[in-house]
Amino acid sequence: MQSITGYHPDVETLPQLLDWLNELDRGWLAVLRSQAWDSDMHTGTTNAAPDQTIASMSQTERTRLRSLLISGTGSLEEWLLRLDAPAGQSYEFILESLGLQQAFDELFTGTLAEMGSLDGSMNVPQGMVGTC
Incomplete structure (x- = not known):
């Protein structure tokens, strides 16, 4: 995910990026x-080859x-600050107008939920005890 931030964000490729990140989550x-x-x-499937x-x-x-997912998601948020936006508009406003805000808000929720880190203990390692 750190490689993504080496490119300039543009609104045309954000939907493709979200699709790829969702596939990565799966x-x-x-x-x-x-x-x-x-x-x-x-x-994923339970039908593995014999x-x-x-x-x-x-x-x-x-x-x-x-740790990689949390730090990577934070880096993506910082990266989105470089999105070309009309004066006075935040990247959140642009994402919302494109219908992409919720998808960015929900990045890796499947993986993080599977690890048990969406219970309010997102940054507290003790919250992961017994969940991984």
Whole structure:
């Protein structure tokens, strides 16, 4: 996600970016659930090939992922400040006018919810105990 911020944001590509980030969220959900990836449906599946072994993530890997998603989402918010906006308009106003604000607000909610971090303990590691 840090690579995204190396580009200048523009309103034409924001919907594509959101689609890709949502697919990434579904991919992380599949990993967290130890599911195979269905490349046609773009989602996790329990129908793995007979010879396919799917390892589960360790607590350390889950903690790192959580940290990457939270810091990456913060970086995206800062990146959106560079969005070309008419004088006096915030990036939130532009996203809302494009119908994209809610989608940006809900980035990685599936993955974070799967890890148990949407219970008000978003930045408190103790809130993750027993949920990962």
